[in-house]
Amino acid sequence: MNLLIYKTLEELNQDLADYVIKIAEMSIEENDRFNFVLTGGSSPKALYHFLATEGQHRIDWEKVYFFFGDERNVPANDDNYNGLMAKKTILDPLGIKEDHIFYVDTTLAPEKAAIEYKKAIDKHFNGEDPVFDLILLGMGDDAHTASIFPHTTLVKDEEVNVAAVYVEKLDTYRISFTAALINKADNIAFLVFGENKAEALKHVIGDAEKNPDLYPSQLIDPIDGKLTWFTDVAATKLLED
Ligand SMILES: O=C1O[C@H](COP(=O)(O)O)[C@@H](O)[C@H](O)[C@H]1O
Numbered sequence: 001m002n003l004l005i006y007k008t009l010e011e012l013n014q015d016l017a018d019y020v021i022k023i024a025e026m027s028i029e030e031n032d033r034f035n036f037v038l039t040g041g042s043s044p045k046a047l048y049h050f051l052a053t054e055g056q057h058r059i060d061w062e063k064v065y066f067f068f069g070d071e072r073n074v075p076a077n078d079d080n081y082n083g084l085m086a087k088k089t090i091l092d093p094l095g096i097k098e099d100h101i102f103y104v105d106t107t108l109a110p111e112k113a114a115i116e117y118k119k120a121i122d123k124h125f126n127g128e129d130p131v132f133d134l135i136l137l138g139m140g141d142d143a144h145t146a147s148i149f150p151h152t153t154l155v156k157d158e159e160v161n162v163a164a165v166y167v168e169k170l171d172t173y174r175i176s177f178t179a180a181l182i183n184k185a186d187n188i189a190f191l192v193f194g195e196n197k198a199e200a201l202k203h204v205i206g207d208a209e210k211n212p213d214l215y216p217s218q219l220i221d222p223i224d225g226k227l228t229w230f231t232d233v234a235a236t237k238l239l240e241d
Helices: 009-031 045-053 082-091 110-124 195-206
Strands: 002-006 034-038 064-068 070-072 134-137 162-167 172-177 187-192 226-232
Touching: 002 009, 009 034, 009 045, 009 134, 009 187, 009 226, 034 082, 045 082, 064 082, 070 082, 110 162, 110 172
Parallel strands: 002 226, 034 064, 034 134, 134 187, 187 226
Antiparallel strands: 070 172, 162 172
């Protein structure tokens, strides 16, 4: 595990954008495509803007396939739909073609949407192991990642899958990659900054004894891949040296 701590968000996003582009270049050189899983929420908006502006001419974006590690069970035109945020901040600005974007179909019931999403992933990987080149993750201040929330069924789901999950505290369904699917990736990058994440990060990274039911981000531990945390001083202020 590699923990990177930045003083400013500008530096953090610049470095993370460089990191994404480096992995994209390597994946394209090796496999002629880059399978990139986006995270939702508010944290990645600046990064996506960076990639769509400064990163615009640095790689061949036509060779990039975009996926979502989790989605909210809302219509695609709802501001809470992770796909809409990505569409506005990175996908439309880069002119990404629809057949390179794997949105979660929330017109379907959550269970069905999850099944169809996993089917689409399996088809994209030609039935082989779904090993993504890079999965970007955020973390909520309750230590959830993707939509693996504390005390939900997804915490104990060990299948390599996309699943629907009911999140009681939000009284809503989400559709999410399982930890087992995430952990297959070649590269996993957490983007976590701000003081409101400090308490959760202290437990997720710092606790010797793991308790993923309370801190689901502790489940992220790639099998053969690399895990990098892109954080800032505020988010890491409770970590001991
Ligand atoms: O609900 C979600 O929250 C997490 C963290 O979001 P942030 O707003 O604190 O950046 C995000 O990683 C996840 O994709 C999203 O659906």
